[in-house]
Amino acid sequence: GAGVSQTPSNKVTEKGKYVELRCDPISGHTALYWYRQSLGQGPEFLIYFQGTGAADDSGLPNDRFFAVRPEGSVSTLKIQRTERGDSAVYLCASSPAGGPYETQYFGPGTRLLVL
Amino acid sequence: AQKITQTQPGMFVQEKEAVTLDCTYDTSDPSYGLFWYKQPSSGEMIFLIYQGSYDQQNATEGRYSLNFQKARKSANLVISASQLGDSAMYFCAMGLNTDKLIFGTGTRLQVFP
Numbered sequence: 001g002a003g004v005s006q007t008p009s010n011k012v013t014e015k016g017k018y019v020e021l022r023c024d025p026i027s028g029h030t031a032l033y034w035y036r037q038s039l040g041q042g043p044e045f046l047i048y049f050q051g052t053g054a055a056d057d058s059g060l061p062n063d064r065f066f067a068v069r070p071e072g073s074v075s076t077l078k079i080q081r082t083e084r085g086d087s088a089v090y091l092c093a094s095s096p097a098g099g100p101y102e103t104q105y106f107g108p109g110t111r112l113l114v115l
Numbered sequence: 116a117q118k119i120t121q122t123q124p125g126m127f128v129q130e131k132e133a134v135t136l137d138c139t140y141d142t143s144d145p146s147y148g149l150f151w152y153k154q155p156s157s158g159e160m161i162f163l164i165y166q167g168s169y170d171q172q173n174a175t176e177g178r179y180s181l182n183f184q185k186a187r188k189s190a191n192l193v194i195s196a197s198q199l200g201d202s203a204m205y206f207c208a209m210g211l212n213t214d215k216l217i218f219g220t221g222t223r224l225q226v227f228p
Contacts, residue, residue, distance in 0.1 A: 042219055098214050106159060
């Protein structure tokens, strides 16, 4: 596909469970970002990958959150021991090479609901 | 502090009229980028327009233009000839050397016939 894709589009889980959210960036884009958007707010940065490595993970709220990008393409955001406060839309974005002047292209998001 | 402020929670505009959505930013970095995104009810963030801090001219993309006033630290989005399909949330964002985007809280635009 031409754009960023994310799966699943919706995820409902119970408090304490483990979830994985997947992001498939635009082909050839080396930079990949994860953001979290709570209801009524703008997206908030979680983590940035340049290739396979996490260049900036300063936005991850705590050690229950982890993300990987083992082959420099698809990324998985992993949340352990989910809490109700983790309910949000998780957005993934990619850009050709990264940097403040490059447009980030977003996927449709995964809506996570923790019961 | 690095921050984006959007002071208009909601705006209304009649079809075919122009509308301005306000955005002010705060940063001490000399180099930054300013972006506007549209988020319809489907949830996807759609890129609209970009302005670099060193750009001399205001950016334009079709019906979208960015009124960049560096001294005032404002980057307002102007939508001309509004269409019903323009109804959505609009977010202003700033890109810095840290690569991440900092977003405002958004403005909900409603276009009525």
